[in-house]
Amino acid sequence: MRTFAASLAAVLAGLAIAACGGDGAEPGAPKRASLVLDFTPNAVHSGIFAAQRRGFYEDEGVGLEVQPPSASTDAPKLLAAGRTDFAVLDIHDLGIARERGLDVVGIAAIVQRPLAAVIARADGPVRRPRDLEGRRVGVTGLPSDDAVVESEVADDGGDPAAVERVTIGFNAVSSLAAGSVDAATGFWNAEAVALRRRGVAVRTFRVDRYGAPRYPELVLVTSGSLLERDPGLVRSVADATGRGYASALRDPDAALDDLLAENPELERSEQQAQLRGLLPAFSPPGRLRPAALAAWAAWDLEHGIVSRPIDVGAAFEVGEG
DSSP states (O other): OOOOSSOHHHHHHHHHHHOSTTTTOOTTSOEEEEEEOSSSOOGGGHHHHHHHHTTHHHHTTEEEEEEOOSSTTHHHHHHHTTSOSEEEEEHHHHHHHHHTTOOEEEEEESOSSOOEEEEEETTSSOSSGGGGTTSEEEEOSOHHHHHHHHHHHHHTTOOGGGOEEEEOTTOHHHHHHHTSSSEEEEETTTHHHHHHHTTOOEEEEEGGGTTOOOOOSEEEEEEHHHHHHOHHHHHHHHHHHHHHHHHHHHOHHHHHHHHHHHOTTSOHHHHHHHHHHHGGGGOSTBOOOHHHHHHHHHHHHHTTSSSSOOOHHHHBOOOOO
16 A cells, blocks of 8 residues: 555566575575565564564574565565565455465464554544545545445444545545545554644544454465475564564564664654554564454455455464464
8 A cells, every 4th residue: 555666577586586485595594585565664564674683584594585565466476476485465465365366375463453544634524434424535446445434434323325435546645635535545554644744633543443353454474385385484484573573562662773774765753653553553473363364354255355255264374372
């Protein structure tokens, strides 16, 4: 859900070297592996960069290269083609990818709750989700955006069919700042923070407060073929990533330093504001909880994000603890 810096061609060129779990490595050398992010690096990825900077992947015998994507929909195709080993995906994209026959498997939670929200200007007429009836609401065009709007309005006693939805792409911040829409879908940890930093007061309606269960919005995924071929590598990357997020919880300032050291173009104050809001969503670090996954699968089916029930047991590798 962002504008990405890297082109797909650049990503593929870099990953062609880094992927494939360390083919040709010296005996005893770390296994090489690659991970594609879901969007431009930011505070939600702080645990990954903390794990990288603090040597947690190396402790597991893995040399991990982290790459930004060109678009959020590229990662399932890269995984399926064997052009990357791991990726961070929005959980809805995982469900859609599996429905399309791509064998992607979730192995760890990045965050433990939805990040999706409807964001409205505080000086506007939308004071609660049912006030969206008859109003212009900006959506990206992704199926999950419609699900968020429908869930929130219906749960608040309104009629989702009465909402005027306008496709604005990934321009929620500029559209709300300009007042061209009454509300827009976005992430409460990103767009809502950016608007407040611009001086635009907003009301933020988080989807898990209006009809959606507490599912892990972002998950670390791999391909089913890599999981079968090298389960040790998969477990090592999942464990090290979990350690990274546990480290971020213990010392968020150090995790912020790690993020900025690897991505110096980011603005500290903005990332600090994002990270402050995200910290509760990092706990418990990495853990995939079957009950939460089952509730998510039912919600996605109910709201038409997928057209067939998701086999949660096949879609996720749930570790011990």
